[in-house]
Amino acid sequence: MEGARTHNLRDVSVRVPKHRLTVFTGVSGSGKSSLAFDTIAAEAERLVTATYPTFVRNRLPQHPPADVDRIDGLVFTTIVDQRRFTGNARSTVGTASDLAPLLRLLFSRAGTPSAGFTPAYSFNDPAGMCKRCEGLGVVDDIDLDRLLDRTRSLRDGAVRFPTFAPGTYRWKRLVHSGLADPGVPLAELPAATVETLLYAQGLRLTDPDPEYPGHGRFDGIVPRLRDTYLRRTPSRLTDDERRGLAAVVTRGTCPDCAGTRLNAAARASLVDGRSIADWSALPLVELRDVVAAVRQPEVAPLVRAVTERLDALVSVGLGYLSLARESATLSGGEAQRVKIVRQLGSALSDVCYVFDEPATGLHPHDVRRLLDLLARLRDAHNTVLVVEHHPAVVTAADHVIDLGPTGGSGGGHVQFAGVPRDLAATDTATGRMLRAPLRLGRHPRPARGYVTVEHAGSHNLRDVTVDVPLGVLTAVTGVAGSGKSTLMAGELPRQHPGFVVVDQAPLRGGVRSTPATALGVAEPARAAYARATGLHPSWFSANGRGACPVCRGTGVIVTDLAFLDDVRTGCDACGGTRFNPTALGATLHGRSIADLLASTPAVAAELLADHPDLVRRLRWLDRVGLGYLAIGRGLDTLSGGERQRLLLARHLADTGPGDDLRLVLDEPTAGLHATDVDRLLVLCDELVDAGATLVLVEHDLRVVAHADHVVDLGPGAGSDGGTVVYAGPPAGLAAHPGSVTGRYLRAATG
Incomplete structure (x- = not known):
């Protein structure tokens, strides 16, 4: 490649080796993504698209030619980014990982009694879905006690929902239907009349007011609400409608299928005493053993395929998930790891895979497993390009391209291209990061007091009671799925409402918000x-x-x-x-x-x-x-980490001097270079010295070493986690023999 000028790239010329693991690194905004995604991947996608007929080409994403003097040697390229899965309630970890079809096929062959062919085991197919909830596992209903103010008349606004407020179109339908005296309170109307107002469908009116539409048909309040808001998700909701729905709609587990989404025939079909719903509810690390124990020879190839896919998911630290979990609830990092595993099953070779910070959200223990998967992709005669900051990923690469020296207009230059050991000898920000050992904070700030989280039992927490110090910087650590966020972003603010959680949830507003x-x-x-x-x-x-x-x-x-x-x-x-x-x-x-x-x-x-x-x-x-x-x-x-830091900036901008600032930050260093992490820690120190209490749920060892206090959860994930392994200063964690985090902290600071 010669003369790349995408975004802030400054006439970049570089060679990227094929069939190797290449890591693009550098401070935030230095041009890593501009080079890997917006130049290499985008140009490869454009050239592949150009080979299709015009009819197909016009229906594919369009990219302008790369702003580069010359680029050659491109191959078919697949981008694996951190975009969350869509909000489709029918998408689960099982469907997103392509494991669900394998399980359905296995049960259709080995389940007793058989429910039928594979569609009979699918909650997304009429043959297998629960009829009551239509395969969603939950049912929405309208709480009439919240919806109706029976002391009021129709004219006075007896229906407490914005689209039925006095003066609205729906209100006029009720008032002018002729079904009831609009001036009489609902409590004084005959029960049959109220029933008609609530549930009538397609009723032809006999004596409506002249103001009623000429078609003369009437649909009741409940069918109107269900058809408009519950049977489908409206593309747009006003704030009033959103609040109205939250007030009158209740959601509960489907009583017919107990939330499994499947009909009775699918639930009754068993393999070794368990249904496909039972399998889907198990943590993946447990499901792997259950599947491996299946001995029917007719499904041996399926057992092997499912076991291999489960092994891969467990190996990237997702063993605490279940196949039944909705994919929309996964974080960006979790979603990306599911996509990685899905790519491992591909028979294609000579593909270029481009990954966007795959180590995000991973404990150092799980990063090693991630590297094994990336190596497997490379060893299948593929080219793997990774945009990443994590030191373990950088040092494990075959080739490193370091951009900088700073972000934005000060970046866009290739500072180094070569093997990692040579990068560590340079004076770049990444080189200094690689060779400088972490230092444990030897003089932690004393706490100004404590709040106690008592008997926390949400999700996998096991009756946890822990003290959280005030006026200091606390790091909460542990492998992915150990219960960190559940404890600190869930139980802590619930028991102590003064704490504000700043997480990586999507910001409201969509494409028009900035x-x-x-x-x-x-x-x-x-x-x-x-x-x-x-x-x-x-x-x-x-x-x-x-x-x-x-x-x-x-x-x-x-x-x-x-x-x-x-x-x-x-x-x-x-x-x-x-x-x-x-x-x-x-x-x-x-x-x-x-x-x-x-x-x-x-x-x-x-x-x-x-x-x-x-x-x-x-x-x-x-x-x-x-x-x-x-x-x-x-x-x-924006990435999840960028959204979170934007929320933090907004919160700090809205906070006045003297406010008792108590913040819980869920992985605030996601997407940050070590240099930027140090800048964030300087800000944290300034806030704490000014009286704030900060709780950081983190995997980054720089944060852990810098903290005043550490709470380490584990020892494992899912059912193996949920307990406090250690609480105290970072030096004590590094010396703790039973902590996985302590082992890596000891190695990084030794």
Whole structure:
């Protein structure tokens, strides 16, 4: 490759060896993803797409030619990123890992009594699904006591749901139906009349008011709600509708299938005394032993295939999951590991696999297992490219490409390309990280007091009672699935509501939301542009008058392909800026609103220097390690770690001096280079010294070594975890013989 200029790459020329494990590293925003994903992978995908007929090509993702002078030697490329699985309630770990079809085939051959062919064991097929819940395992119902205020009349708003509020379209249907006197409280109406108002379907009215629609048919309140909100998920919900549903809809386990999603015939078919539902409910590490014990010779090949796939899932630290778990509940790191295992079953070779920080969310113990899987992919005559910060992944690579020296406009240069041992001798940020041993904090800050989490028993926690010190930095460690998040992000704030959890959950808003909107900067910035130009603030909103008329302010054109993934292409009319010519032509200090949104926080702060509060908020982005992000970047493009640090910046920007700040951060170093982790720890120290209490659920040993106090859970994952192995200063954890984390901390600091 010669002369790559994608994003912040500065005429990068580099050779990437085939059939090797190559790691792209460097500080956050240095250009790693721009090189691996947006140049190599995107150009390979574009060239493969170009081989298809035009009809097919127009329905596939479109990429412009890579901004590079020359690139050759590309092969078929597969991207394995950290995007979470979709929110489809019918997708589980079993379906996402391709294990579910194998289990169905096994039970159709060996189950006694047989329920039939493989569809009879599928909760996504009418032949196998529970009829009551339609294969979802849960049933939604409407709580009439919450929905109705029987002391009120229809005219006064007896139905407590926003679409039935007085004056609305639905309210008019009820009031003018002629079925009941709209001025009489519901409690005084005949029971049969109330029943009709609630449950009628397609009822032809005999004496409606003149205001009623001419078709004269009436559907009751409950069918209207079920058809609109429960039988399908609306594409858009207003905040009022969302709150209304939360108030009146109850969700419970399906009583017919007990949440298994399957009908009686599928549940009754057994292999060695267990049904396919029993298998799916087991932790994968236990299911592996159950499957391996099956001795029927007719399914021996299936047993072998299932066992191999389960071994792979366990080997990447997912043994605590079950096949029945909904895939939408997996973190980005968990979802990526499931995708890795799925790729291992492919018979293709000479494929280029590109991974986005696969070690995210992994304990050092599980990182070693991950490396075994990556090596297996490479050894099957494939090329493996990994964007990663973890030292163990970097040192295990065959080849390393280090970018930098800093992020954003200061990055985009290849500082090193070669073998890891030579990188460790360089003066780059990554080289210093590799050769510098961690140092244990020898003088932890004393606690200002304690709060106690008592008898915690959620999920796999085993009646845990633990003290959490106040006024210090606490690291909570343990292998994935040991119960860390359950204890500190679940039980701690539940028992002590003063703690605020900042996790990696998706931010609300989707493609139209940005760091600027999440941080509360967008509206004041539009007002500043409006004052400078004399235009209404709406002209500087991609959701208002300023929106591009072609893409409607999204910057992309989305083609809906029904059951396939949507195809997203950049909008040619606005060049992806999302704004129309009027908005783009209005400037503040020579910069358009699109220029502002394309800027990093530091550049944006200079442009908005006359607005101190906006500058203060923007500086928090830099302090939490997001100084390389464009403030107008879509939230749906951020990683879990980036979303979390954005939430942290917003929370800190909203916190005033003197507030009793108590935060639980769930893996805040996800996606950070060691240099950026050290910057985050400096911020943590400043907050703690100012009186804050910070609890960090973490795998990063730099955080553990730096902490004042450590709570280590385990000793294993799932049913093997859920107990406190150690609580105390980091030096004690390093010396603890029964802690897996302690063993790795001892090695890293020795």
